[in-house]
Amino acid sequence: MAERILIVDDDTDTLRLVGLMLQRQGYQTIAASNGMQGLGMALEERPDLILLDVMMPDMDGYEVTRRLRGNPATAEIPILMFTAKIQIDDKVMGFEVGADDYLTKPTHPTELQAHVKALLARTATKKDSGLLKRAPSGQQGYVIGVVSARGGLGVSTFASNLAAALLVRSQADVILAELTPGRGTLGMDLGIPRQKALTEMLAGRSGEVTREKALSSLVDHNSGLKLLPASELPSDAAQTSAVRNFETLATRLSSFARFLVLDLGAGLPTHVQKLLPMCSECMVVLEGMPNTIQHTRLLIQEIIGLGVGRAAVHAILNNRQRIEAQMPMAQAQEKLGHPIAAAIAPAPELFTQALRLQTPAVIAQPANTTSQQFLKLADMVIERQKAQ
Numbered sequence: 001m002a003e004r005i006l007i008v009d010d011d012t013d014t015l016r017l018v019g020l021m022l023q024r025q026g027y028q029t030i031a032a033s034n035g036m037q038g039l040g041m042a043l044e045e046r047p048d049l050i051l052l053d054v055m056m057p058d059m060d061g062y063e064v065t066r067r068l069r070g071n072p073a074t075a076e077i078p079i080l081m082f083t084a085k086i087q088i089d090d091k092v093m094g095f096e097v098g099a100d101d102y103l104t105k106p107t108h109p110t111e112l113q114a115h116v117k118a119l120l121a122r123t124a125t126k127k128d129s130g131l132l133k134r135a136p137s138g139q140q141g142y143v144i145g146v147v148s149a150r151g152g153l154g155v156s157t158f159a160s161n162l163a164a165a166l167l168v169r170s171q172a173d174v175i176l177a178e179l180t181p182g183r184g185t186l187g188m189d190l191g192i193p194r195q196k197a198l199t200e201m202l203a204g205r206s207g208e209v210t211r212e213k214a215l216s217s218l219v220d221h222n223s224g225l226k227l228l229p230a231s232e233l234p235s236d237a238a239q240t241s242a243v244r245n246f247e248t249l250a251t252r253l254s255s256f257a258r259f260l261v262l263d264l265g266a267g268l269p270t271h272v273q274k275l276l277p278m279c280s281e282c283m284v285v286l287e288g289m290p291n292t293i294q295h296t297r298l299l300i301q302e303i304i305g306l307g308v309g310r311a312a313v314h315a316i317l318n319n320r321q322r323i324e325a326q327m328p329m330a331q332a333q334e335k336l337g338h339p340i341a342a343a344i345a346p347a348p349e350l351f352t353q354a355l356r357l358q359t360p361a362v363i364a365q366p367a368n369t370t371s372q373q374f375l376k377l378a379d380m381v382i383e384r385q386k387a388q
Contacts, residue, residue: 003120004028006047008038008064009082010056014105018051018082021109022116035059039067042074043364044357046222049120052099054083054090062097069098072167072224073363078119082112140254141175142385144261145279147303149295151266153285154318156185157351157361158344159263160225161371162283164360165378166259167224173257175218177228179246179275180265182237184230191358192219192229198249199231199239206244214252223363226257246271250278259385268299273306281312281384286336288319288326293335300338314341316377321346342377345370 005027009015012033019029030045032038035056042050050068054061061081068074081094084105091102100122101115146159156178163176178186181202187195197217201209218226230236254260262279264272276282282303286296296315304310315333317340319326333340347361347370354361362371 002026002028003048004030004045005049005051005116006030006032006038006041006045007051008032008035008041008056008061009051009053010034011053014053018112021112025113025116027116035061035064038064042068042077043071043359046073047077048123049116050077050079051082051116052079054081054085054094062093065094065097065099071363071366072164072171073222073359075224076123078123080115080119082107140251141257141260142381142388143250143254143279143281144259144381145264145272145276145282146261146285147264147268147272147276147282147299148266148285149292149299153266153287153292154320155265155285156180156189156263157320158283158285158316158318159261160186160190161360161362161374162377162381163225163259163261164223164362165371165374166261166381168362168366169375169378170258170382172259173226174224174259174261175226175228175253175257176261176263177250177253178230178263179250179271180230180263181239182231182234183265184232186227186263187229188232189355189358190221190223190227190229190360192221192227194232195219195229196231198228199236201249202239202242202245204245206242206248209245209248209252211252211255214249215256218253218256221359223359225360228253230263240269240271243271243274247274247278250275259381268302276303277307279308279312280388281314281381282308283314283316283341285316285318286332288317288328288332290327290335293327293332297336297338300336310338313338315339316341317343319344319346320351321348341380342373344373 015031022029032041052061078100080101081099082103094102148155163174167174217228221227286292315338329343350361350368354364357364362374
């Protein structure tokens with residue numbers, strides 16, 4: 001498939017001429033006429049390279065580059081600044097904010113093509129060598145189990161955004177594993193074709209869940225996360241009986257990254273009872289409704305009864321809809337009888353946009369208030385991990 005190049009320039013003649021030049025070389029091109037549009041297209045289209053003008057009226061190329069580099073979903077996209085600014089200080093500024101290469105206008109088509117080709121080749125080499133590293137010093141990574149008392153409370157959405165927030169804050173490898181066979185939503189939400197890796201590992205013997213198989217099961221997502229989606233075929237729910245396989249898989253995965261987030265779904269089936277004591281901490285998702293709070297209270301008691309320390313169980317108030325009947329955090333905490341570590345504000349528009357972009361909300365709009373709550377929660381997790 002031809003590489004896609006995003007051209008960001010407020011000059012329509014440049015967009016047209018450079019676009020035609022690159023298309024003749026076999027590249028696909030997409031165009032944006034200002035910085036904000038370029039940021040949006042970079043996030044939505046995930047091009048292989050960005051050809052970026054510096055002098056634009058609404059947001060210059062330096063600021064566009066800073067924002068691209070600050071978002072894990074776009075941080076690794078190569079950027080070629082293409083501008084009429086010829087002073088050495090301008091070039092230095094471009095490299096300082098994160099540009100990979102710098103060309104001044106006007107330039108000969110052959111020179112532009114050579115720079116584009118070289119940048120794309122370096123990026124391909126980097127991707128080919130970008131294997132996951134083991135957790136520091138060969139230690140197991142920090143494992144966070146996410147669970148709820150019943151379905152429909154947003155466990156998967158919470159887990160994916162927590163994982164994305166940990167990625168943003170730590171800039172380290174983060175794995176998100178959806179260990180709910182037959183009830184998978186991660187693949188559909190994040191635009192991953194149907195995956196069979198988890199199904200195949202659960203179908204065999206636990207000894208067959210090797211390190212190599214666990215590593216090869218992971219999917220690289222554009223957000224920067226490493227994903228193991230669950231099957232959405234209802235009949236695969238029978239695989240929850242493969243308890244030893246789940247335990248072996250979790251152990252393997254935790255050796256590949258600094259953070260491993262496990263989406264454990266709802267309730268306490270046998271495999272979840274075995275996995276929770278393996279976690280560094282457990283996050284229990286609930287909403288501010290009386291029956292849910294009572295059900296969650298019972299769940300937390302049973303989790304502690306499995307041998308998980310009370311201090312390692314963190315309740316998360318996840319109010320996804322703006323409903324007046326939902327309790328405020330202080331009242332919910334009193335009825336729960338357990339500290340609530342964080343409250344996530346409802347933001348249906350944000351999550352709708354994230355679904356459209358097939359990326360976690362934290363990546364789609366990192367400055368959003370709800371995204372900031374996930375990032376703050378990630379900061380707390382990182383502090384606990386450092387203190388471990």
